[in-house]
Amino acid sequence: MRRAAASQQVSESASQPHRDLRVPALSPAAAETRKDGATGVSRFPALAAKTKAWRGWGTRLGVLLLAAAGMARAQMNPALTGPYRIAGTVVNAVTGERVRGATVALLTVEDDRTFASTETDSDGHFALERLPAAKFELSASKRGFVMSLYDQHEDFNSAIVTGADQNHGDFDTGHLLFKLAPDAVLSGVVTGDGGDPVEGAQVMLFRKPAGDGPEATVEGVGQEMTDDAGAYEFSELEAGTYLLAVRAEPWYAMRFPGGEAQETEQQAALDVAYPVTYFDSTTDEASATPIELASGSRQEVNFNLHAVPALRLDVNLPRTLESRFRPIDMRQIIFGEPVEDAGYVQDPGGPGGVEIAGMAPGEYQFQQGDPPRMVDVNLSASQQLDPDAGVATVEVKGLAEDAQGNPLKDAQAALSPERGTPGTNQTAPIQLGEFHFEAVPSGEWRLRITRTPGGAPLPAMWVTAGGKTAAGDGMTVGDQPLSVVAMVGAHPARIEGFARKDGKGVAGVMVVLVPRDSSAMASLARRDQSDSDGSFALLNVAPGAYTLVAIADAWGAGSEGAGSELDWADPQVIGRYLPGGVSVTVKDEADSGSGAQAPRQIRLAGPVPVQAR
Amino acid sequence: MHAACTAAFVLAAIAGAAAQDEAPPNARNPSELIPLVPAATGQPAGGAAATLHGVVLNAVTGEGIPRALVQIEGDTQTGALTDGDGRFEIAGVPPGPRTVLVTKPGYFNPAFGGDDGQLRDSSGPTENVLVAAEMPDVEFTLAPRGSIRGRIDLAGGDPAEGIEVALVRRAVQDGRAAWQWVTGARTRSDGTYRFGGLPDGQYEVYTLPAFDGNPAAPLVAPGKQTATERWGYASVFYPGARDSSGAQALAVANGAQVQANFLLTREPFQAVAAQVVLPQEDADEENSNCSLQVIDGAGQDLPYTAQYDARAHTVQAWLPEGNYSILVTWGGSPSKLEGREQPLVLVGSVDFAVADHAVTGLRVPLSAPALAPVQVTVNRSGTAPLEPQNSQIAVMVSPAGGGNSGGMVTQYASGTAEGPLQAGSVTPGAYWVHTYVNARGLCEQSFTAGGANLAREPLTVGSAGATGPLELTLRDDCAQLALQLPENLAGLAAGIEPFYTVYVVPDFDFTQDLHPVVLRPSVDTSFTLTDLTPGDYHVYTVAGDARLEYRNPAALAPLAGQAVALSPGATETLVVEAPGQ
Known part of the structure; x- marks a missing residue:
């Protein structure tokens, strides 16, 4: 099952607002602007384990987000009087040792509430008794370990189903083995010239994905500010390959107007900057050394920053009617991710534009001019930005509608560039179905619509651009302003079924809904992990023709899988399993004639056979 | 229109304190x-x-x-x-x-x-x-700068990673010393925490409640509390007290690195659930928000949290053994049926004890607090007419009595000298009042609440509103005092310029805040305070910057003050006695 709720667990020890130790999180809507990749379906951040994780460059996640409105009200019967039990042992995933004192909890699926919880005893055993017949998600958490759900892989886990007549196969709900991965810690000290600690440096943590599929992009995982001793720590990390980058400004830096030539020697000594510094103390991003973290490992990574003369950039900005400058749109590009940068803007007062001072050498992206042009600058010396530099951008106006032609409301449009297209992710709100992107460079883009608040993704659409309609969410931006119409399935379908082998349900298999048209894999494919009785649910399915496959041992080095995760997004790889799959056709809702507002549920008549990897 | 639930309003701009012009250094x-x-x-x-x-x-x-x-x-x-x-x-x-x-x-x-x-x-x-x-x-x-750091040990030997620690500092605000929250930190993977960069002062640290693990969903399904149990670590004020009254102050001076370690033991936390009862007509729950405060038996805030389940209208908390009350402040848009414009604020609270089992069946009825307006009386000695447009009065309040919420100032009521001052909504509790009389020619005479002298006692705001009636009496025969630096200090010399902070403190009861006057040899060699209540005063002059605890007689006793008497309507001049002469 896939964890659908945007519920982020943090320690519950916050006190009152004026004593809140944490800075508010990004809104869930903002969480969706992340470049996504293959599936086209927004990924919800993995569970609680990453209390420091967020999308984009917000601050530490701290606010408890309650689940989006569930569909059914919680059960009201107070007593636990059922005959079933869920029990087992929690062990350290690396050493195999029993974990005592871990909090094991059962969550009801519909409304994301804790149904029951207990702690493991000194032998690591837990038992939850007198349960009714139902489906529960099982979580285990303890200080020093990465919180997870049972048999968790990415956002997927195997929920536990209790009840008589469960074709559980080999699955024994009374003797579960729950592997908890000890968390990894990355810490260190940032110093400047002369060995003084650098306070307030921004240490950014990125994660390198496993594999090379279309989803394999480096993504920002978290950031920490160094304290007065220059120290930082990232804890509660999962095993993986990480990259670090440090951004800071020398505390003594001063900026002087009037241009570099007029600086005195004394002023020049203070007009300095720190370039972005990577591990191992290099300022060249390409030479950054990845850091392998195994579960339970502790690594110390220190940085020494060297101040260099700050650079200045003269940028041509259009003036508005009142002769004021439009704000600068500037980002620094770090590991391919745009990081907003306010820049230290000085207005020399001339007709040409503004001067941005205090810049460190590095890669930047600007939007300048009118009509706006997007410029990538690899800054190594002070310069004047050529007003004609960069790529032209065009305006993209759009209309988002549902299948009945009604304009969408309470949603947000996000554009992400395909590989090779300049620029970075952009988002725009949708009001009365309309959205507007001011400056989109030419190239291939993916358009995704997500609902706000809550960020529930709407399924892949048809996009009409320049008179042509194509399935999926891709669109081509040329050199002319573009009008698009995006049609979204506002009533997503939900496919439920059972993965079985020899008549018995199999838990923990990867279930993939593969579109017939392999070119639409990225936007129309859906996945799930089967629960203890083999059941699975695929959400937000767009109308179309598909083949449903279930593959055992397909997950990566999680609890049970051997080696790495199956490269399911590659049509060559998944193609092997299609002959053993089940055909599913989801009709366009206009045909069904139902006009019902609730999401449609398709229950498969027969089981999906589980194939060996 | 949403209402903020907790009363965290910004100090009104009209806090101009007509009696003493604000002269920040x-x-x-x-x-x-x-x-x-x-x-x-x-x-x-x-x-x-x-x-x-x-x-x-x-x-x-x-x-x-x-x-x-x-x-x-x-x-x-x-x-x-x-x-x-x-x-x-x-x-x-x-x-x-x-x-x-x-x-x-x-x-x-x-x-x-x-x-x-x-x-x-x-x-x-x-x-x-x-x-x-x-x-x-x-x-x-x-x-x-100094630092406070320490190590947290958990009885049982697990590393105390991720425990939150809070730092408070003794600060003087509006003449009173209060403990104010500074910042928080989390213990690192080795169980240590650090608060660095601290200027000299008195501090306290306390740990926030913590659990070894957490269920993935923070809210418990209604009616399921009996099936859950949790062991956790109660909040501890260094060195080992359950609440702030037993906390030990840590002095940071001369760049000292102060060590403050904790040993935490596990104890059972019980689930507490309370049903919030909204009055019938308030239906718009989707746009509501709720703030919850857990308070101990002595009325002090505790760092325990409670959560509000908006769907079930319940409050849920996990608490160790003790006596508590939970204060609920609910804010939201008024019911659409009524078509009212002002945001609605409702409050309620419930008292209970936690022993060795879950606490259920509590009810918190919410009601709109009826806050008593402040009646304003002006004792006129002359015949000059009042100028209502130039006579703004505001009554601000700050939490009184212990705890770590000192310093937050909220508006209680405001209006003009023609009165009465209309009250807004304030969370129940005890408060010190701060009166701002921004009216030419008017100064405070007295301020009482049902007979209690608000210069000496806090104002108590209960669930049903303030204990009234609130009566502010002003007078219009105010005095003026011109302060001057002595001649020998009025010269200019190259180098760092000295400056002096002067407090003019009444000997009698007053609720208006005092604002210090800064005198310096270059330009501010004199300053005239207007609209002062007639009576006896003492003037304290300190070299450099100072925040005087002028509401604490024990803090003023060691200082050498100059006595001055102001008659009604008079203007006096005083040459201050700067220290170090």
Whole structure:
């Protein structure tokens, strides 16, 4: 099952607002602007384990987000009087040792509430008794370990189903083995010239994905500010390959107007900057050394920053009617991710534009001019930005509608560039179905619509651009302003079924809904992990023709899988399993004639056979 | 229209305190240049650029501080880092008064020890320096910041990673000492925490409640509490108290690194559930928000949290053994049926004890607090008419009595001198009042609440509203006091300019806040306070910056004050006695 709720667990020890130790999180809507990749379906951040994780460059996640409105009200019967039990042992995933004192909890699926919880005893055993017949998600958490759900892989886990007549196969709900991965810690000290600690440096943590599929992009995982001793720590990390980058400004830096030539020697000594510094103390991003973290490992990574003369950039900005400058749109590009940068803007007062001072050498992206042009600058010396530099951008106006032609409301449009297209992710709100992107460079883009608040993704659409309609969410931006119409399935379908082998349900298999048209894999494919009785649910399915496959041992080095995760997004790889799959056709809702507002549920008549990897 | 649930309003702009004009020390406004002559360009008389030279010294060791930054602000921005001996030399400085900022990470300016602004950033208050062509060395002083750090051990031996620790500091605000929350930290993977960069002062630390693990969903399904149990660590105030009354103050001085360790033991936490009962007509729950406060038996805030389940209208909390109450403040848009415009605020609370089993069946009925307006009476001695448009009165309140919420100021009521002052909504509790009379010719005579003297006792706001009636009496035969620096201090010399902070403290009861007057030899050699209540006063003059605890007689006793008597309608002049003469 896939964890659908945007519920982020943090320690519950916050006190009152004026004593809140944490800075508010990004809104869930903002969480969706992340470049996504293959599936086209927004990924919800993995569970609680990453209390420091967020999308984009917000601050530490701290606010408890309650689940989006569930569909059914919680059960009201107070007593636990059922005959079933869920029990087992929690062990350290690396050493195999029993974990005592871990909090094991059962969550009801519909409304994301804790149904029951207990702690493991000194032998690591837990038992939850007198349960009714139902489906529960099982979580285990303890200080020093990465919180997870049972048999968790990415956002997927195997929920536990209790009840008589469960074709559980080999699955024994009374003797579960729950592997908890000890968390990894990355810490260190940032110093400047002369060995003084650098306070307030921004240490950014990125994660390198496993594999090379279309989803394999480096993504920002978290950031920490160094304290007065220059120290930082990232804890509660999962095993993986990480990259670090440090951004800071020398505390003594001063900026002087009037241009570099007029600086005195004394002023020049203070007009300095720190370039972005990577591990191992290099300022060249390409030479950054990845850091392998195994579960339970502790690594110390220190940085020494060297101040260099700050650079200045003269940028041509259009003036508005009142002769004021439009704000600068500037980002620094770090590991391919745009990081907003306010820049230290000085207005020399001339007709040409503004001067941005205090810049460190590095890669930047600007939007300048009118009509706006997007410029990538690899800054190594002070310069004047050529007003004609960069790529032209065009305006993209759009209309988002549902299948009945009604304009969408309470949603947000996000554009992400395909590989090779300049620029970075952009988002725009949708009001009365309309959205507007001011400056989109030419190239291939993916358009995704997500609902706000809550960020529930709407399924892949048809996009009409320049008179042509194509399935999926891709669109081509040329050199002319573009009008698009995006049609979204506002009533997503939900496919439920059972993965079985020899008549018995199999838990923990990867279930993939593969579109017939392999070119639409990225936007129309859906996945799930089967629960203890083999059941699975695929959400937000767009109308179309598909083949449903279930593959055992397909997950990566999680609890049970051997080696790495199956490269399911590659049509060559998944193609092997299609002959053993089940055909599913989801009709366009206009045909069904139902006009019902609730999401449609398709229950498969027969089981999906589980194939060996 | 949403309502903020907790009463965290910003101090009203009309807090101009007519009785004493606000005169924040100039040094707190770093970008302000003190003109020697009121010329438009600020360029002083006397031409050639001078050199500012001197040394930055460590206040504790007396040695020079290398790599400290001396910055001269204003149109001619310039600066320099000190060398290995702490010496600096900045050429090309136009003569005249200059604003100078001296900083280094890990140091603070001890001349402004009372300035809590130095808590968080390394940029500090500025000094005014008179630069002249031939001037002696200037000596700036910085004091090392200290730290409080420690290690948390969990009985049972697990590493205490991720435990949250809070730091509070004793600060003087509006004449009273209060413990104010500074910041928080989390223990690292080795169980240690650190609060660095602390200026001298008195501090307390406490741990926030923690659990070894958490269920993935924070809210418990209604009715399921009996099936859950949790063991956790109760909040501990260093060295080992359950609440702030047993906390031990930690003194940070001279750059000391203070150690404060904790040993935490596990104890059972019980689930507490309470049903919130909304009055019938308030239906718009989707746009509501709710703030919950857990309070101990003595009325002090506790760092335990409660959560509100908006769907089930229940409050859920996990608490260890003890006596508590939960205060619910619910805010939301009014019911659409009513079509009311103002946001709605409802409050309610429930008292209960936690022993060894879950606490259920509690109910919290919410009701709109009926806050008593403040009646205003003006004792007229003359016949001059009141000018209502120029007579704004505001009553602000700040939490009284212990705990760590000192300092937050909220508006209780406001209006004009014609009264009554309409009250807004304030969370139930005990508060000190701060009266702001921004009206020409008016000053305070008394302020009572149902007979209680609000200058000496806090105002109690209960669930049903304030205990009234609230009566503010003003008078219009106010006095004036002109303060002057003594002659021998009024001269100007090149170098760091000294300044003096003066407090004019009534001997009688008063609820208006006092605002200190800053006198300095260059431009502010005198200042006149207007709209002072007639009576006897003592005037305290301190060198440099000061935050006087003027509401605490024990804090004033050791100081040498000058007695002065102000008659109704009179204007008196006083030459202050600056210390160190």
